[in-house]
Amino acid sequence: MEWVRFIAAAICLIFAAVMECIAVFGVYKFRFVMNRMHSAAIGDTMGLMLGALGLMLLKGSRWFSYKMVLVVVLLWMTSTISSHVIMRMEYNIDQKAVEEETGGR
Amino acid sequence: MSRKRRDYKSTFYSRIENFVNGKEQFLIYRESKKTDVEKFESLEEELTEAADLLEMREELQWMRDHTEPLDFLKRFHRLYGVIAVLVCFTMMVLLLVTVSWLPRFGNADNPANNEVIKRYIEKGEEETxxxxxxxxxxxxxxxxxxxxxxxxxxxxxxxxxxxxxxxxxEEKRAGYAFDRYLEPxxxxxxxxxxxxxxxxxxxxxxxxxxxxxxxxxxxxxxxxxxxxxxxxxxxxxxxxxxxxxxxxxxxxxxxxxxxxxxxxxxxxxxxxxxxxxxxxxxxxxxxxxxxxxxxxxxxxxxxxxxxxxxxxxxxxxxxxxxx
Incomplete structure (x- = not known):
């Protein structure tokens, strides 16, 4: 049982690291701000959740695990909201670039 | 894909101008869609919005009259880059030289390891x-x-x-009129x-x-x-x-x-x-x-x-x- 838990935690942590790598790669690869924000948000949501899940599996049912749940909930709230505000601001101040990029859709 | 770096003065003003113009067109459009009864009912609101628009136009004109050309900023930025690199490099060399003169970390004979720290740790809770x-x-x-x-x-x-x-x-009014322009x-x-x-x-x-x-x-x-x-x-x-x-x-x-x-x-x-x-x-x-x-x-x-x-x-x- 210990081994199963360890392997599950390791898989979660590895996937979290992969997600963070994808996020960083996307932020440097893309030029348009909305694409970059999309890939940055992957690291903040998926990467964070998988990392926290892996740590929770490693530690088992303790106060630490419940704190990690709280961290995930709060960060999911704040990080997505800040992405939303930045996107709305980009749309407000640079509609021309947004229309060029999206083809007027 | 790549966007040219534009002169930020002109972009800022053109954005505000677009905003004001767009608002005016929207008001005209909405006015054309209304029946007479609706027009009469919303007269007060319309007047307030028109007054707002007029005020925004005045602020825009005021801002345009009271800004100086920003050409000197370009020259300043070029100089700024050179000076920043020089200052950073000097600071780096100075700090590295200073660090090379410091005693080894964790050495028992270091001047930082004295009776003060002992007092803080041993008697801190009792005294404070x-x-x-x-x-x-x-x-x-x-x-x-x-x-x-x-x-x-x-x-x-x-x-x-x-x-x-x-x-x-007037400046305060201008600041208030465009306070939330860039933000949702x-x-x-x-x-x-x-x-x-x-x-x-x-x-x-x-x-x-x-x-x-x-x-x-x-x-x-x-x-x-x-x-x-x-x-x-x-x-x-x-x-x-x-x-x-x-x-x-x-x-x-x-x-x-x-x-x-x-x-x-x-x-x-x-x-x-x-x-x-x-x-x-x-x-x-x-x-x-x-x-x-x-x-x-x-x-x-x-x-x-x-x-x-x-x-x-x-x-x-x-x-x-x-x-």
Whole structure:
């Protein structure tokens, strides 16, 4: 049982690291701000959740695990909201670039 | 894909102009769609909006008349890059040379390893009443230093006010007319999340301040948390709602009285210490909330000061005034 838990935690942590790598790669690869924000948000949501899940599996049912749940909930709230505000601001101040990029859709 | 770097003066004004023009066209469009009864019913609202539009046009003209060309900025930026690299390089060399003269880390004979640290660790809890040795250290043993830091914060806020506070007049009106131009206005998503998060942030800040002598934290960190909560509230609901409980008057009273009480508390320490008297304020049981003498109150005053400063910086940079 210990081994199963360890392997599950390791898989979660590895996937979290992969997600963070994808996020960083996307932020440097893309030029348009909305694409970059999309890939940055992957690291903040998926990467964070998988990392926290892996740590929770490693530690088992303790106060630490419940704190990690709280961290995930709060960060999911704040990080997505800040992405939303930045996107709305980009749309407000640079509609021309947004229309060029999206083809007027 | 790549966007050219445009002259930011012209883009800024063209954006504001587009905004004003778009609003005018929208009003005309809406007017054409209405029946006579609706027109009559919404006359007052229409008039207010038209007056707003006229005022915005006036502000735009005023801003256009009162700005100078920014050509010198380009030359300045080129020079700035060269000087920045030179200064950074000099600082780097100086710091590396200094580090090479320092004694080895962790050496028992280092000058930093003396009786002072031993005293802090062994007698800190007994003498200050604070379980958190760091708080006992910075607010009691080294209170003079911390008082200087708090005054630095006060002076920094005053300097920002001197530089950015806008006097009554046309400039202030212009700042108000375009205050929320670049930011979302009444965004329902931010408002819902802020309604949930802001009370939690305030409670966390108060907890960190009140537990400053028991657990990691204290006035500076708790004050920064409360200031961040205030900033979140402002960005969600706007200045009108914030001014109901935190306006310039409250700011002045809270900030100055916190600083005065703080100086009074520390003056008591200095007076008693300099004359060799005993401390007559009971330290209580270490570990209780109400213990460690004046440290709890000093934490509260420092927290108020820091929260006010954080919020004032935000408000001053955003619109040049607290109300």
């Amino acid at each position: 009443g604070a379980v958190n040795i760091v708080t006992g250290l910075i607010l009691n043993y080294r209170g003079f230093d911390t008082m200087g830091e708090t005054h630095v914060l006060f002076i920094a806020a005053s300097c920002v006010m001197i530089l950015l506070l806008i006097a009554e007049g 206005k009444n965004d329902i998503i931010i408002q819902k999340v802020a309604a949930f998060l802001v009370p939690m942030v305030f409670v966390l800040g108060i907890y960190v301040i009140l537990n400053g002598h028991l657990s990691p934290g204290g006035g500076f960190s708790g004050g920064a948390i409360i200031g961040a909560g205030l900033i979140m509230y402002v960005s969600a609901y706007g200045f009108h709602k914030t001014e109901r409980f935190f306006n310039e008057h409250v700011y002045k009273v809270a900030k100055v009285s916190a600083l005065c009480f703080y100086v009074c508390c520390l003056s008591y320490y200095f007076y008693m210490g300099a004359h060799g008297y005993d401390n007559h304020i009971s330290l209580g049981t270490p570990g209780n909330i109400i213990s460690s003498g004046l440290i709890l109150f000093i934490n509260i005053f420092v927290g108020t000061e820091v929260a006010c400063t954080m919020y004032a910086f935000y408000a001053l940079f955003r619109k040049g005034g607290l109300e």
